[in-house]
Amino acid sequence: MRIRSRAAVAGAALAVAGTVLTAGAGQPAAGEPQLADSPDISVTNTKAHLDALQGIANANGGNRATGRTGYRASVDWVKAKLDAAGFTTTVQEFTTGTLGTTKSWNVIAEWPHGDANHVVMTGAHLDSVSSGPGINDNGTGSAGVLETALAFAASGKTTKNRLKFAFWGAEEQGLVGSKYYSAQLPQSEKDKIELYLNFDMIGSPNPGYFVYDDNPAGDAARDQLTAYFDGKSIPWEYIDVQGRSDHASFRAAGIATSGTFTGAEGRKTSAQVAKWGGTATAFDPCYHAACDDIDNLDLTALDRNIDAIGHMVWLYADKDYGTTPPPTPGCTQTNGTDVGIGDNTTVESAVIVSGCSGNASATAKVAVNIAHTYIGDLKVDLVAPDGSVYVLHNRTGGSADNINTTYTVNLSSEVANGTWKLRVNDNAGGDTGKIDTWTLTTGGGGTTPPPTCAAQTNGTDFAIADNATVESPVTIAGCTGNATATAKVAVNIQHTYIGDLKVDLVAPDGTVYVLHNRAGGSADNINTTYTVNLSSEVANGTWKLRVNDNANQDTGKIDTWTLTP
Numbered sequence: 001m002r003i004r005s006r007a008a009v010a011g012a013a014l015a016v017a018g019t020v021l022t023a024g025a026g027q028p029a030a031g032e033p034q035l036a037d038s039p040d041i042s043v044t045n046t047k048a049h050l051d052a053l054q055g056i057a058n059a060n061g062g063n064r065a066t067g068r069t070g071y072r073a074s075v076d077w078v079k080a081k082l083d084a085a086g087f088t089t090t091v092q093e094f095t096t097g098t099l100g101t102t103k104s105w106n107v108i109a110e111w112p113h114g115d116a117n118h119v120v121m122t123g124a125h126l127d128s129v130s131s132g133p134g135i136n137d138n139g140t141g142s143a144g145v146l147e148t149a150l151a152f153a154a155s156g157k158t159t160k161n162r163l164k165f166a167f168w169g170a171e172e173q174g175l176v177g178s179k180y181y182s183a184q185l186p187q188s189e190k191d192k193i194e195l196y197l198n199f200d201m202i203g204s205p206n207p208g209y210f211v212y213d214d215n216p217a218g219d220a221a222r223d224q225l226t227a228y229f230d231g232k233s234i235p236w237e238y239i240d241v242q243g244r245s246d247h248a249s250f251r252a253a254g255i256a257t258s259g260t261f262t263g264a265e266g267r268k269t270s271a272q273v274a275k276w277g278g279t280a281t282a283f284d285p286c287y288h289a290a291c292d293d294i295d296n297l298d299l300t301a302l303d304r305n306i307d308a309i310g311h312m313v314w315l316y317a318d319k320d321y322g323t324t325p326p327p328t329p330g331c332t333q334t335n336g337t338d339v340g341i342g343d344n345t346t347v348e349s350a351v352i353v354s355g356c357s358g359n360a361s362a363t364a365k366v367a368v369n370i371a372h373t374y375i376g377d378l379k380v381d382l383v384a385p386d387g388s389v390y391v392l393h394n395r396t397g398g399s400a401d402n403i404n405t406t407y408t409v410n411l412s413s414e415v416a417n418g419t420w421k422l423r424v425n426d427n428a429g430g431d432t433g434k435i436d437t438w439t440l441t442t443g444g445g446g447t448t449p450p451p452t453c454a455a456q457t458n459g460t461d462f463a464i465a466d467n468a469t470v471e472s473p474v475t476i477a478g479c480t481g482n483a484t485a486t487a488k489v490a491v492n493i494q495h496t497y498i499g500d501l502k503v504d505l506v507a508p509d510g511t512v513y514v515l516h517n518r519a520g521g522s523a524d525n526i527n528t529t530y531t532v533n534l535s536s537e538v539a540n541g542t543w544k545l546r547v548n549d550n551a552n553q554d555t556g557k558i559d560t561w562t563l564t565p
Contacts, residue, residue, distance in 0.1 A: 038228070038311040039155070041148055043303040049143035050135055052077060054294040057133030062290065064139075065130040066170040067102040074126050075105045078146060078167050079467075082109040085153040087165075088546070090469040094180040096170045104169035106177045109149060112510045114159040118321040121164040122148065122197045122313055123178070125171030125246055132290040136297060137264070140203035142167055144306040148313055159317040161194065162510070168246045171200075175248055182249035187350055187419050190253050194321055195221055197312055198247035198259035203302035205285070206278040207262040213238035215251045216340030216432055217347075221258040221312070228311050234304060235275050242344075254339045254347035260308055262301050329355025331416060332441040339424075339435040341372060346425045348383070349435045353417050353442050360411035361443025366392060370403040370424065372433030379425040382409060382440070385418025395427065402433075416442040453479035453539065455488075455564040462547075462558040464495060469548045471506070472558045476540050476565055483534035483565035489515060490564075493526040493547065495556030502548040505532060505563070508541025518550065525556075539565040 053074060057063055060070030075091060082089045087109040096102050107126065124141030128134020149165040170176035182190070198212070211225045212218070222238075229236045239261060241247075247257040263283020273280050286292040333351035341347055366382050380393035380403065392407045422438045456474035464470055489505055503516035503526065515530045545561045 038307065039151060039314055041144070041151055041306040041310040043299060043306060045150075046143045046147045046302060046306055047299065049146055050139050050294060050297070053139045053143065054133055054135055057128070057293075063130050063132055064126070064128040064134055066096060066104045066127045066173055066176075068130065070133075071104065071127050071169065074142075075107055075167075075169070078107050078126065078142070081146060082107070082149065082165070085150050086112075087149065087153065088112050088469065091467055092177075092181060092184075093465055093468065094169070094177060096173050096176045104177060106169050106181055107167040108181070109165045109167075111149075111153065111159065111163040112506075112512060114162040114317070114510070115321075116162045116508075116510060117192050118161040119164055119193045120161050120195050120197075120313070120316040120319070121166060121193055121250075122199070122309065123166030123168060123246055124199045125169070125177070126167040127169055127172055127177075128292075129172050129288045131288060132286070132292045133294075135293050136203050136205070136284055137201045137287060137292055138171070138199075140201060140297070140302055140305075141199035144199055144202055144302070144309050147306060148309045151310065152313060152317070157314070157317070161317055161319065161321065162192075163313065163317055166246075171246055175246055178246035179249045182253060187348075187421065190255065191350055193250065193255050194319070195256045195258075195316055196247055196250040197221065197309070198245055198257065199305065199309060200245045200259070200261060201264055201284065202260055202262050202305035203297045203299070204262035204264070204283045205296055205298050206268055206281060206283050207298045207301035208268060208272055208276055208283055209234055209236045209301070209304070210239035210261040210263065211236050212241050212247070212257065212259045212261070214241045214342065215247070215257045215345075216342055216434065217251070217254060218256040218258040219340070221256055221316075224312060224315060225258060225260060225308060228308055232304070237272075251342070252346050254349065260305050262298070262305065331356040331443060332439065333420075334437060334439040335422075336437040341370070341378075341424055341426050341433045341435065343426055343429045343432060346423060347435065348421045348423045349438060350419050350421045351438075351440050352419050353440065356416035356442060358416065360414050360416040362410045362412040364409050364411040364443050365406055365439075365441040366409055366422075367406040367439040367441075368392065368403055368422065369436040369438060370433060371401075371436050372403065372431065373401055374398075374428070374431035375400050375403055377426050377428040377431055378403070379427065381423045381425075382407075383421040383423050384411070384414045385420060386414065388414065389423075411442060414442075453477075453565070455562050457560060457562040458545075459560040464493070464501075464547055464549050464556045464558065466549055466552045466555060469546060470558065471544045471546045472561060473542050473544045474561075474563050475542045476563065479539035479565060481539065483537050483539040485533045485535040487532050487534040488529055488562075488564040489532055489545075490529040490562040491515065491526055491545065492559040492561060493556060494524075494559050495526070495549075495554060496524055497521075497551070497554035498523050498526055500549050500551040500554055501526070502550065504546045504548075505530075506544040506546050507534070507537045508543060509537070511537065512546075534565060
């Protein structure tokens with residue numbers, strides 16, 4: 001990364017205390033979570049993970065780059081660690097390269113507890129460049145995120161929110177893995193991500209202590225990180241990463257992001273030497289080089305940064321984001337959640353229209369309230385559920401402040417119900433702002449009766465690849481109370497070796513009910529109706545059929561499944 005930093009705090013750098021739990025940081029902003037104790041993430045264990053990644057590189061031509069055997073070996077090693085700790089782990093395949101023919105993979109690990117409507121996600125890229133083993137870039141971030149995930153699983157701690165940990169592929173090819181994940185993720189799932197934290201190069205041998213400051217939506221998390229460092233008497237600087245790591249696609253989606261960084265090929269200034277020690281040379285002289293190996297580390301910097309990761313994960317695991325009520329049916333919907341608009345970024349804010357019959361009106365109304373100091377920078381669009389784009393404002397108004405306008409739009413060709421998005425694109429530097437609130441009145445034909453409690457089917461095919469986990473959802477609505485003790489799950493899976501498969505039903509609260517556990521050997525296909533006691537589960541909500549393929553050579557698909565609660 002070639003990025004700009006700016007000094008923010010000076011002070012004497014002190015080593016992080018080595019007790020199991022250390023005192024929390026300075027005062028967070030009003031309304032932000034507070035934590036009396038922070039975990040001491042083991043630098044010994046993290047170093048052992050780095051030794052393992054070095055060993056993988058040594059055994060695979062000296063690197064762990066996308067398209068090379070060392071990267072797939074890194075994926076398998078990380079997945080095995082997370083599986084053993086009790087995570088639900090998905091290996092997501094995608095392609096990269098100029099012809100789109102090189103396979104790569106993301107590893108996504110979900111802790112199967114906490115409110116799935118409020119997701120706190122932590123990630124790092126797992127790949128190296130082809131010229132070396134990539135131990136600082138980015139074994140350090142990957143190992144730190146991995147050890148934090150394993151420590152949380154071992155802690156026995158309950159969590160209010162759903163935790164996910166991501167290990168991205170093909171970052172060195174242009175953030176390909178994280179961009180693919182974001183592009184494939186439905187908007188309804190993006191809306192559940194409250195925070196994404198990114199850690200890229202956190203053990204540089206001539207380290208600085210930098211905190212991401214490139215996303216106004218993430219200012220609260222940024223301030224928690226700086227307060228943590230303040231509490232440890234570790235001086236820090238803001239850094240304008242400008243989206244040039246794996247948080248970029250989350251930032252572009254309007255999701256809060258932050259992270260830490262200890263420096264790459266840039267040179268440490270004399271002022272920074274006075275602040276942090278070291279020499280007025282590159283933060284990492286082995287950046288993207290063969291010498292980025294197990295000796296290219298500062299373990300003190302690594303220790304401090306992994307403890308910061310642990311602090312943030314523990315803190316935001318229990319942040320009170322409230323409960324998520326179902327949307328109220330109606331042809332007028334408002335989103336009043338602030339969404340920060342950074343320089344040269346695109347952000348979105350969504351509303352869900354339901355209960356309208358037929359198409360929207362030819363005189364639909366879009367009331368927009370955007371606070372911004374130079375509206376000539378902005379393009380503002382309404383995006384329909386089918387992806388059609390209606391331009392509301394296109395870089396007019398020059399240096400005027402703010403947009404407070406109600407637009408009349410002919411939406412008569414669009415079905416009224418669905419997820420509509422206000423998309424704001426900032427096209428210049430120097431001025432930022434936020435979507436304050438917006439309201440869509442689609443018009444349309446009134447309301448429809450509320451749903452009735454009935455069986456639900458998902459007939460969309462979901463491919464089951466080797467060594468992968470896939471899920472297919474259904475949403476139950478209109479039921480009162482709990483499901484029955486004799487609920488039925490009718491499953492139709494096409495697969496050429498069902499002994500490879502584990503099949504679970506996942507309740508809305510995350511509880512897992514095992515339907516099929518690698519039985520049947522080489523037999524083809526599962527066409528079975530299972531009877532399951534779901535009497536402890538609220539019937540309404542999103543249920544998922546989860547299929548995990550645990551071996552190579554045989555693939556298939558979820559053809560269809562039906563849940564009768």
